[in-house]
Structures are given as structure tokens and as C-alpha cells.
Amino acid sequence: MSRRVYLTGVGPVSGLGLGIQSNWDGLCAGNSAVTPVRAFDASTIGSPVAAEAPEDFKVRNFVPKTYRKATKVMARDIELAVAAADLAARDAGLVTKGTDPDGEPSYAPDRVGCHIGAGLIAADLDELTAALSASADDGPESFDIHHWGREGMNHLTPLWLLKYLPNMLACHVTIIHDTQGPSNTITCGEASGGLSIGESMRVIQRGQADLCFCGGAESKINPMAFLRQVMTGRFVNDADAADPATAVRPFDQSAVGGALGEGGGIVTLECADSYEQRGGDAEKVYAEVLGFGASQTVHRQTKNRTPDAEGRGIVNAVRAALREAGLEPGAVDFVVPFGLGHPDWDGPEAAALRTLFGDRLACVPVLAPKANVGNLGAGSGGFDLCVAAQALKEQKLPAVTNRPTPLPGLGATTAEKLDVALVFATGLGGQNTAIVLQRANA
Amino acid sequence: MSKPKIVITGMGWVTPLGHDLETVWAGLLSGQSGVDRTTHFDAATFPTTFSAEVKDYDWRTFVADPTLHEGIGLNTSFALGAAAQAWKQAGLADYPTLDPARLGLYLGAGEGSLDFDNYAKSNLAGWDAEARAIDGKAWSATATAVMDATREIEQEPNMPLAHLALEFNAQGPAYNCLTACAASTQAIGEAAHVLQRGDADVMLTGGCHTMIHPLGVTGFNRLTALSNRNDDPTTASRPFSHDRDGFVMGEGAGIIVLETEEHAKARGATILAEVAGYGSTADAYRITDIHPDGRGGAGAMQQALDNAGLKPADVDWIAAHGTSTKENDSIETRAIKAVFQQGDDVASVPPVSSIKSMMGHLIAAAGVVQAIAAVLAIRDGKLPPTANLTTPSPELDLDYIPGTARDLSSDSGRGGVHVCLSNSFGFGGQNDTLVLRRA
Numbered sequence: 001m002s003r004r005v006y007l008t009g010v011g012p013v014s015g016l017g018l019g020i021q022s023n024w025d026g027l028c029a030g031n032s033a034v035t036p037v038r039a040f041d042a043s044t045i046g047s048p049v050a051a052e053a054p055e056d057f058k059v060r061n062f063v064p065k066t067y068r069k070a071t072k073v074m075a076r077d078i079e080l081a082v083a084a085a086d087l088a089a090r091d092a093g094l095v096t097k098g099t100d101p102d103g104e105p106s107y108a109p110d111r112v113g114c115h116i117g118a119g120l121i122a123a124d125l126d127e128l129t130a131a132l133s134a135s136a137d138d139g140p141e142s143f144d145i146h147h148w149g150r151e152g153m154n155h156l157t158p159l160w161l162l163k164y165l166p167n168m169l170a171c172h173v174t175i176i177h178d179t180q181g182p183s184n185t186i187t188c189g190e191a192s193g194g195l196s197i198g199e200s201m202r203v204i205q206r207g208q209a210d211l212c213f214c215g216g217a218e219s220k221i222n223p224m225a226f227l228r229q230v231m232t233g234r235f236v237n238d239a240d241a242a243d244p245a246t247a248v249r250p251f252d253q254s255a256v257g258g259a260l261g262e263g264g265g266i267v268t269l270e271c272a273d274s275y276e277q278r279g280g281d282a283e284k285v286y287a288e289v290l291g292f293g294a295s296q297t298v299h300r301q302t303k304n305r306t307p308d309a310e311g312r313g314i315v316n317a318v319r320a321a322l323r324e325a326g327l328e329p330g331a332v333d334f335v336v337p338f339g340l341g342h343p344d345w346d347g348p349e350a351a352a353l354r355t356l357f358g359d360r361l362a363c364v365p366v367l368a369p370k371a372n373v374g375n376l377g378a379g380s381g382g383f384d385l386c387v388a389a390q391a392l393k394e395q396k397l398p399a400v401t402n403r404p405t406p407l408p409g410l411g412a413t414t415a416e417k418l419d420v421a422l423v424f425a426t427g428l429g430g431q432n433t434a435i436v437l438q439r440a441n442a
Numbered sequence: 443m444s445k446p447k448i449v450i451t452g453m454g455w456v457t458p459l460g461h462d463l464e465t466v467w468a469g470l471l472s473g474q475s476g477v478d479r480t481t482h483f484d485a486a487t488f489p490t491t492f493s494a495e496v497k498d499y500d501w502r503t504f505v506a507d508p509t510l511h512e513g514i515g516l517n518t519s520f521a522l523g524a525a526a527q528a529w530k531q532a533g534l535a536d537y538p539t540l541d542p543a544r545l546g547l548y549l550g551a552g553e554g555s556l557d558f559d560n561y562a563k564s565n566l567a568g569w570d571a572e573a574r575a576i577d578g579k580a581w582s583a584t585a586t587a588v589m590d591a592t593r594e595i596e597q598e599p600n601m602p603l604a605h606l607a608l609e610f611n612a613q614g615p616a617y618n619c620l621t622a623c624a625a626s627t628q629a630i631g632e633a634a635h636v637l638q639r640g641d642a643d644v645m646l647t648g649g650c651h652t653m654i655h656p657l658g659v660t661g662f663n664r665l666t667a668l669s670n671r672n673d674d675p676t677t678a679s680r681p682f683s684h685d686r687d688g689f690v691m692g693e694g695a696g697i698i699v700l701e702t703e704e705h706a707k708a709r710g711a712t713i714l715a716e717v718a719g720y721g722s723t724a725d726a727y728r729i730t731d732i733h734p735d736g737r738g739g740a741g742a743m744q745q746a747l748d749n750a751g752l753k754p755a756d757v758d759w760i761a762a763h764g765t766s767t768k769e770n771d772s773i774e775t776r777a778i779k780a781v782f783q784q785g786d787d788v789a790s791v792p793p794v795s796s797i798k799s800m801m802g803h804l805i806a807a808a809g810v811v812q813a814i815a816a817v818l819a820i821r822d823g824k825l826p827p828t829a830n831l832t833t834p835s836p837e838l839d840l841d842y843i844p845g846t847a848r849d850l851s852s853d854s855g856r857g858g859v860h861v862c863l864s865n866s867f868g869f870g871g872q873n874d875t876l877v878l879r880r881a
Contacts, residue, residue, distance in 0.1 A: 037578075040576060040578040040581075041577065041578030041579050041582075042578055042582075043578070043579065044578075044579050044582045044583065044586075045578065045582040045585075045586065046582075046586065070729060073729060109726060110723070110741070114724060118620070120553050120597060120598055120599055123657075125565055125568070125576045125581070126574065126575045126576055128565065129565040129566065129568070129569045129576060130569075130574055132562055132565055132566060132569075133566060133569050133571065136562075136566050139566070140563050140564075140566035140567035140569075140584065141563065142566075143559075143562045143563070143566060145483070145484050145487075145656065146484070146486060146487045147487075148487075148656070148660075149484075149485060149486065149487035149488035149489070150487040153488075153660045153663065153664060154664075156660065156664050157664070158664045158665060158666070159664075159665065159729075159730065160660075160661060160664050161660075161661030161662065161664065161665055162665070162729055162730065162869065162870070164661075165622055165869060165870065166553075166599065166620045167620060167621045167622045167868055167869070167870050167872055168729065168870055170621075170724075170870075170872070171724070171729060171869075171870030171871055171872065172729065172870075174724040174725075174726040174871065175725075175726050175727065175728065175729065175871070177726075178726050179724055179726055180723055180724050180725070180726045180737075180738065180741070181723065181724065182722040182723065182724075183621070183722065183723070183724035183872050184619050184621060184628060184632070184722070184872070185619055185620050185621050185872070186617060186618065186619055186620075187553075187598075187599035187600060187618050187619070187620040188599075188600040188603065188616070188617065188618050189598060189600050191600075195617050199617075199632070202635060202639070206635070208722075223568070223576060223578060223581050223582070223585065224561065224564075224585070227582070227585055227586065227589065227594070228594040228595065228597070231589070231591035231594055231595065232591070232595060293615075294614075294615035294616065294617070294641075295543070295613060295614065295615060295616070296546075296547060296603075296607045296612055296613050296614065296615070296616035297607075297613070298542070298607050298608060298611055298612070298613050300510060300608060303510060303604070303605075303608060304604040304605075304607060304608060305595070312613075313613060316543055316613065320615075320641070427600075428595070428598065428600075429598060429600040429601060429603060429604040430604055430607060430616070431600060431603065431616045431617070431618075
């Protein structure tokens with residue numbers, strides 16, 4: 001007998017804002033955070049726009065005073081995860097070493113787990129190149145690795161590497177909130193968030209933790225990380241990005257590509273019984289996590305760089321999640337899929353949705369927050385789950401954005417009821433995840 | 443509560459000591475070193491000039507269709523070779539009724555290596571010395587011209603997963619975890635859980651990694667985590683020795699095939715060992731240091747024993763994380779004692795050794811090669827030594843099997859090796875332990 005798992009707190013972070021309120025308001029208004037890139041001059045990199053986190057974002061506001069020094073060894077991805085975890089813990093009304101260092105923690109540290117999805121973190125190029133330049137006196141071609149080995153590398157701070165290890169998102173969160181139970185870092189591109197949430201769910205179900213932080217965060221707003229993504233051919237080019245706010249059009253017939261975003265979402269999952277024991281308010285539960293499924297795409301033609309045309313892997317993941325939930329596709333009221341905004345991705349997802357829902361798809365709203373916040377990479381699965389959870393709690397759907405001419409069957413914007421949400425993701429490399437949420441007290 | 447037994451039916455590795463099970467195992471038992479001067483790049487002036495590289499390896503000889511994998515990174519190339527060995531040993535090539543949707547993957551694979559030369563060139567071309575910042579336009583002009591799309595995409599840490607899926611048509615649940623040095627131990631433990639829940643029939647699990655590239659070595663040199671014993675590379679990795687001065691970077695992969703005992707028996711597979719227990723904890727202490735009591739490590743070991751339903755006295759060998767750093771080896775010893783030692787009796791602790799003394803530290807892949815060594819130890823009743831343990835210290839007083847392998851196969855006691863425990867502790871405090879048991 002599995003233990004029941006509640007989703008009790010959400011911490012979304014994106015270009016629309018920090019925390020659920022600003023993100024929800026922005027999504028409901030159909031706002032887009034996609035603008036010309038601010039962090040560096042991206043005008044000639046192949047895709048000039050992105051949805052960056054708010055300019056006033058400072059990780060210092062999300063850690064206890066005693067931890068401020070440690071923020072110096074945080075890459076941007078880590079900062080975003082730390083903020084998202086703090087927001088989620090506070091939203092769930094949890095007392096942790098992070099939210100209230102002097103308080104009595106809601107859970108014993110060894111009963112708290114942490115599973116966070118992360119991307120390939122790129123080094124800060126200003127910092128690294130300042131060091132490299134000391135070993136290149138005569139221009140870009142003159143880098144002298146002997147000089148670098150002898151003394152150049154000493155221009156890097158001794159802890160330099162620790163900023164960029166993908167597991168540091170989870171490690172900082174475990175230290176800040178004193179979580180000593182099972183902890184993992186999943187690095188499967190855009191499927192990382194969903195997989196991490198699935199791992200937390202399993203750990204709670206099998207009794208190894210009562211509370212878990214899970215989700216993910218990522219920033220690819222760095223020339224190297226950005227270019228690596230642009231090279232995948234999935235993002236809007238200069239001409240398509242002339243009007244940044246309408247550039248990303250998931251599931252629209254005019255979709256031409258996505259935009260990068262930075263941010264993510266971390267949620268708190270709790271064992272239902274433990275939540276009641278800690279005096280949690282039943283009214284404040286967002287949803288029950290009913291099912292999880294994962295699968296792998298095998299698409300030899302593109303070496304798993306894109307889904308197959310029928311989205312077979314996606315269908316397999318969704319069916320596994322619905323099977324665990326004990327539900328048929330007919331029970332799903334709305335969907336938050338990957339929704340990148342590129343035909344090679346939207347097409348297979350649309351095909352998968354048609355396979356799953358048949359003609360009823362025309363009545364099932366399919367949201368795509370990437371139109372508003374861009375592709376958050378490893379952060380997108382957590383962000384999407386926050387959106388679905390809030391929709392169930394508020395009994396309201398955010399606006400479908402930038403979809404004037406929907407693909408066949410993808411035009412629904414309202415649902416008869418909002419009891420069951422399906423959130424799924426796929427990603428470059430072919431890992432797929434699906435999560436089924438049911439409104440609390442439904 | 444009866445959970446399905448999870449068993450190992452195939453294993454393979456590509457390591458600095460060789461590319462097949464028996465060669466590497468023989469090397470470990472004879473105390474051979476895989477360490478030599480670094481050749482992947484010019485490390486002549488680096489604080490550390492040596493590493494344990496995989497030698498004379500061609501992944502193309504291991505795969506059915508090399509064109510599916512052209513452009514892969516070294517990490518993926520190692521994983522393909524290791525997986526091919528495991529697949530063959532498990533007899534899965536002759537088992538066509540395996541449903542692809544029931545074949546899952548759970549790797550602890552590291553990221554691929556940066557294209558360092560072109561990366562450095564682009565960064566320097568984009569460098570605005572006055573502003574002390576990168577000029578995006580100048581950077582883009584060079585980078586878009588010199589960077590190769592395939593090489594860049596292949597650095598993503600889920601690419602080994604994507605390529606194993608292509609090679610073996612694996613369409614079941616697929617995960618890659620990257621908990622630094624703990625990754626592949628964690629992957630095996632979690633893969634066992636995937637099977638126990640019934641979400642797959644067969645799992646390919648393990649890991650692969652190389653950080654033997656300029657910025658990888660730079661990063662660890664700046665942390666002063668690597669040995670600087672440039673005058674004597676083959677004895678540089680000396681876990682638990684008083685004069686140890688850091689770890690030696692290795693590279694490679696290990697992949698194992700897991701399935702439920704029921705599934706293995708039904709298809710007539712040879713069972714090599716059982717994954718009997720798994721524990722996972724977080725230190726939640728500091729990014730830069732291990733908790734001084736080894737709180738997280740001890741917790742993971744205890745959890746793994748509890749999960750296996752075993753007592754400390756049941757364990758015959760501990761495959762240590764044993765990195766050869768001052769901090770790890772002291773604290774790991776303390777953690778082992780906290781779990782295993784009865785009163786003041788040090789002899790109550792089972793023998794402990796570190797294969798990193800011979801093949802270096804395979805980072806994300808370090809855990810799976812220990813697990814494979816443990817299965818072979820169970821098979822042969824022999825424990826690999828800790829090489830280069832020349833200077834014992836009063837503080838480190840366990841039986842580390844110094845210098846020479848131990849043969850327990852004709853032991854008059856319980857005879858042979860029955861239960862092994864394998865530790866992996868990641869930078870940042872993620873700790874994982876496996877218990878392997880004779881099937």
C-alpha cells in the first residue's frame with residue numbers, strides 16, 4: 001500500500017516573477033517575459049531573445065543571514081533553485097532551518113528528502129576569461145596552456161569548480177533547509193524536473209521521507225550555454241523574433257521556434273498523513289499527486305534529438321502515469337505538455353495528445369507556459385507543475401497565449417471542470433515524464 | 443513485507459586497467475596501476491601532470507551501428523563499451539521477447555568534455571580587456587564559426603542515456619542522475635527500486651565519466667583535491683596512507699544489468715549477485731566539507747544494511763569511497779567505525795579497501811566499478827588490496843588490505859565472500875551505499 005502524496009507548496013521562478021502570485025497574474029493576463037537578451041549582446045548569436053529572471057532578483061533575499069557568504073559560490077542556476085525552494089517552503093507553511101532558523105522544524109531532518117533537476121551549468125565567461133586572458137598575451141590564438149598550468153589557473157578562485165557541479169542545486173538546498181534524507185540530482189535536459197518530482201514521490205511512497213523538495217531550475221543565459229541551445233535549431237531566429245512577446249507560439253500553425261528562459265519551479269511534496277500530523281490545513285493543499293510515469297524515446301532518424309512524429313514515448317509515459325492514478329484519459333480536465341513552440345516538437349506532442357484523447361481533445365485545454373516564460377530547461381517541469389497546481393487550487397485556467405491559429409484539436413481554452421491535471425514533458429535526448437494531479441478535496 | 447529480489451545478470455566496464463571484466467579484475471587483484479602521464483591534453487606544467495586514462499580503446503568495436511553514435515564524447519564511448527559487455531554477459535542478445543518498453547535505464551553519467559581549444563579561443567576573441575567582460579558580438583562571431591553543433595550537444599549529461607537507448611532500443615523509464623562522485627552508486631540503488639515497483643523488467647544501470655580535460659583538472663587542482671606526486675604517478679593514489687596527498691583523476695564506465703530474480707530465473711539467466719540494500723542521505727552540512735563525524739556516510743551505510751535486513755557482522759568487505767584525500771579517508775574511517783565497530787574492538791570491522799588506489803577516481807562512474815569489483819569478489823572469494831598504503835597512521839587503524847589481495851576462497855570460517863558494502867560520497871554531501879550479496 002503506497003502512502004498518499006500531497007503537493008503542499010509551490011515556488012515558481014521565471015521572467016514573470018518570483019513566487020506564485022506574480023507568475024500567476026502574468027500567466028492569466030497572457031503576458032510574455034520574452035525580450036531581447038539583457039545579460040549579454042545576443043544580437044548575432046542566432047536567436048536574440050530570452051525570458052530572463054527579473055532584474056531585481058537577488059539570491060541574498062532567499063537565504064538566512066548566516067548563509068549569505070555561501071551565495072558567492074552559486075552559479076545562476078543554483079541561485080534560482082535556492083530561491084524557488086525558499087518560496088516553496090514558505091508557501092507550504094513549513095518551518096525549516098532556512099525559513100526560521102530559530103524555530104522548531106516541521107519535520108525531523110532525516111525525514112526530509114531533496115530531488116532537484118539541473119542542467120549542464122556553464123561557467124561565467126567574464127570570470128573565466130579574465131583568468132584565461134592572463135595566459136594569452138598576443139590575442140585569441142595565443143593561449144599558452146603551459147602558462148595556464150604554471151600560474152594562469154591561479155586567477156580562478158579555489159572554489160571555482162563548486163559553482164558549476166550540477167548537484168550543487170540540491171546540495172545548497174539540503175544545507176539551507178537541513179534536509180538529511182534521500183537526495184538526488186537528475187540531469188536529463190528538459191525532463192529533469194519531472195523525473196525529480198517522480199523520484200520524490202517514490203521516496204515518500206516507500207516511506208523513506210515524509211517531505212521532499214523537488215523540481216528544478218536552470219539558466220542558459222550565458223553565451224556558451226545559449227549557443228549550445230541555438231545550435232539545436234529549436235529557437236526563433238532574428239527575423240522571427242522581431243516582436244519578442246509574440247515570437248513563441250506553441251501549438252500554433254505559425255510556430256517557428258522557442259525561446260530560452262531562465263528559472264524553474266520547486267514544490268514541496270508531503271505524505272498526506274504527515275501533513276495532517278504537522279497540523280497542515282487541508283484547505284491549503286494544492287493537489288494530490290496520483291500518478292507518475294517515465295519513458296524513453298527511441299528515434300533513430302534524429303538520434304533522439306527530437307521526438308518521433310507520433311510521440312510514442314510521450315504516450316507511453318502518460319499511460320503509465322494514468323495507470324498508476326487509476327484513471328482513463330477521459331478523466332483529464334486539462335494538460336500542461338512540454339509545448340516548446342517548434343513544429344518538430346509541437347507536432348509529435350499534438351499527435352500524442354490525439355492518440356490519448358481522440359476527438360475529445362478539442363474540449364481539453366492544452367496550456368503552454370513556454371509562450372510566456374520561455375524554455376526553462378531543467379526548470380521547466382517544476383514550473384509547469386506549479387502552474388497546474390495553482391490552476392487546480394484557484395479553479396481557473398491561465399490564458400492560452402500566442403495561439404491565434406491553433407493546430408487541429410488544440411483550440412480549447414476552457415474546461416467544464418478542473419479536477420484532474422496532466423503535466424508532461426519531453427526533452428532533447430528523449431526522456432519523457434508524466435504526472436497526474438488531482439484537486440485536493442475533489 | 444516481501445519485496446522482489448533484485449539481481450545482477452550482466453556486467454561490463456571500460457577502465458584505466460582495461461576493457462573487459464577479467465583483465466581489469468586480474469589487474470586489481472595484482473595491485474596494478476592504471477596511472478600514467480596525462481595524454482588527453484598538455485598537462486606538463488599543471489600542478490598534477492598525471493591521471494588514470496583509458497588506453498587503446500575503440501568504442502566502434504562494441505556497437506552494432508557506429509553511425510548512430512558518431513560524434514559522441516569519451517564518456518558516452520566508455521558507456522557503450524561497458525554496456526555491450528554487460529548486455530552480452532546477461533544473454534540479452536539472445537532474448538528477443540524482451541519488450542522495449544520494459545527495458546529501462548538509470549545512469550549516473552557525467553557531462554561530456556568541453557571543446558577546450560575552441561572554447562578558449564572564442565572567449566579570448568570576445569574578451570573586452572578594458573571592460574573586463576565578454577563582448578557578446580565578438581564572442582558570437584568566433585564561437586559560431588568554430589564550435590561544432592554535435593560536439594556541443596554531446597556534452598549534455600543525458601547523452602550517454604540517449605545513446606544507450608538507441609543502441610539497445612530501451613524505451614522504458616530512463617533517468618540520469620549526477621550527484622558528483624556518488625552518481626553511479628545512486629543510479630544502481632534507484633534502478634533497483636524501479637524494478638521493485640514493477641515499472642520495468644530489465645534495467646541497464648551504472649555510469650560513465652571523464653574529467654581529464656584542462657578545465658576539469660584545473661577545477662580539482664584549484665580545490666587542491668588532486669595528488670601532486672608528479673615524481674611518482676603510479677603510487678600517487680594511496681588511500682588511507684598517512685602520506686596521502688589527494689586523489690588521482692580516472693575515467694571510464696561501468697554498466698550492469700539488473701532484473702528481478704523471478705524475471706532472471708524465468709528466462710534462464712545466470713545470476714551473478716543480488717543488490718540487497720541501498721541507502722541515500724545528505725550531509726546537509728557544508729558545500730566544501732564533509733560532516734566531521736561522517737554523519738551522512740554512516741547514515742547511508744546503516745540505511746543500506748537495514749534495507750538489506752543485514753547486521754554489520756554479516757559484511758565481509760567494504761569497497762570504500764577511499765579517495766586518497768586527507769579529509770575523505772579519515773572521515774570515512776570514522777563513519778565505518780560508527781556503523782561497524784563493536785565497542786573498542788577494531789577487529790570487529792570487516793576489511794576495507796579502495797580500488798581507487800589502482801584505477802584512480804572515476805568520479806560519476808566510481809561507484810559502479812566498485813560494485814562490479816564487489817560482485818567479482820563474491821564470485822572468487824578474493825578481495826582487492828589498497829595499493830600504495832605504505833605509511834599507516836594511528837588514526838587510520840582498520841584493516842585496509844594493504845598491498846596484497848586477500849584470498850578467502852579456502853577460508854575455514856564461513857568460506858569466501860558473501861556480502862560486500864560499497865560507499866560513494868559526493869562533493870556537496872550526497873552519500874550513497876549499496877549492499878551486494880551472493881545470490
